[in-house]
Amino acid sequence: MVQPRFVRPTPSSPSSGAGEPNSSNLYAANCGPAVGLSHDAIAAAFCAFGEVNGVYPADESGVRVIVSFADPFSAKSALEALSGRPCPDLGGRTLHIRYSLLQLPSQVNECVPVSLSSSDLNIPGLFLLPDFVNAEEEKQLLAAVDTQPWIGLAKRRVQHYGYEFCYGTRNVDTKNHLGELPPFVSPVLERISLFPNLDYDPASLKLDQLTVNEYPSGVGLSPHIDTHSAFEDCIFSLSLAGPCIMEFRRYSASTWKVASTTTDEEEKPDTSTCIKKALYLPPRSMLLLSGEARYAWNHYIPHHKIDKVKDKVIRRSPRRVSFTLRKVRNHPCRCEFPQYCDSQQQT
Ligand SMILES: O=C(O)CCC(=O)C(=O)O
Ligand SMILES: [Fe+2]
Structure with missing residues (x-):
């Protein structure tokens, strides 16, 4: 139900x-x-x-x-x-x-035109690379995670490697290192180092945390900005098995609040002051969130079973699995977006 x-x-x-x-x-x-x-x-x-x-x-x-x-x-x-x-x-x-x-469902299905290319969105630091892995590699990655134990959340299943991501605080416990990332992601990590536009602090690219999310059809993710103090600048997300729409929202007057990111009860800052853009993430594509896209824009997967992309109606597949790869941060964030930054928040 x-x-x-x-x-x-x-x-x-x-x-x-x-x-x-x-x-x-x-x-x-x-x-x-x-x-x-x-x-x-x-x-x-x-x-x-x-x-x-x-x-x-x-x-x-x-x-x-x-x-x-x-x-x-x-x-x-x-x-x-x-x-x-x-x-x-x-x-x-x-x-x-x-x-x-x-x-109401009609409110969920607000129509944000969906782009096929990240450059159409004009969000600095957002890059989508289609066909980042091939069909055979996709099969192997899915087979590898399916031999590992899943953790059941309310609506989806997850696995954490490197460091556990804690949904209560939306942070990681840096003192609790679970070990190296598993060998099955090594080819992905290698290819990331060849990613174009990677003009970043190398510390940001020593990825040491992987969260695997498995979304059944119709399940999405509430709008959030990954906690600044938890992870470095570059956040990579590989889509496997099925597509989804990812919506990006920039609120003009937002402050960092843990409650706004932990809950499925979607917090709604005044959307009249919010810019919304949407991108189609095909299976096997890699998304990079960095800079403004990572620090200032909420990302959101609408909870739809059917998405409208250009003039086509696309049915979500029974399963989408994503690999989110990040580098755990060991020092406060000093980004240029203090209004969204827990490290720079004045309380
Ligand atoms: O499933 C995805 O592609 C995104 C996951 C995500 O945003 C997160 O784990 O913070
Ligand atoms: Fe995220």
Whole structure:
């Protein structure tokens, strides 16, 4: 079953007379299966305020959920009664609750024209190389990862090599080196060193972290900028098995916030001040995000089963596997985009 999608309300979201979002859905942080509270237990605690239609994971952390009520009045009562106070029915945990909005499919499918070439997007530092690996190499890479154990997230599966990527903090633990990258990626690493336009700090190119993502059809990735303090400038992503659309968004007034990148509950800064561009990533292509593309633009894979590319309708294949290769950063980031940079954020 496809899980409904929820987004954070913005100032322009429809609201009730009191200026609150007129929503039946609540986002609740600090409860969930990862702290021993099942969705059923959470539903039981919230149903004291009205009929609960469902409890869903808000993201992959296991400690943030969406509670969906049958009506907005129940949601309002629950929010007022439970937010910021220890909840005896939920092990005495203090929940942090706010409204959440159901995102309708028509809103998901906003039409951003999709380009086939990275140069059409005119985003400095963004490069797409089609046919980076051939069909035989693709087969071998897929076979290699399929012999390794997968970690199941809410909607997709992942593997981490070199350093584990932690979805709670969107960072890596630099003290926990898992070992060298596996031999099956060596040919890819070799070819990366021949990548055109690689006029970068060589430190940025000693790639030592690999995350393999496996997306079933219709599953995407929330908009995010890879945490500046976690990884160096160059981020490479190899697409295998199936295509996808990657959308790039530049928000005019954005600040770095961990919450905005950890959650499947897609945070929506005011999209009226956001430039959107989209690129088709064919299987076997390599994408490089660097400079402005890496530091200032959110990248996003829409959660669609069908994408429109030029005049063609393209159905996502049952599986897309990506290899994201990065270099873990061991010093603060000093990029030219402090407004998006956790290392340079004034708190
Ligand atoms: O699947 C991809 O190509 C992108 C993955 C990604 O953005 C990430 O792991 O941060
Ligand atoms: Fe990313």
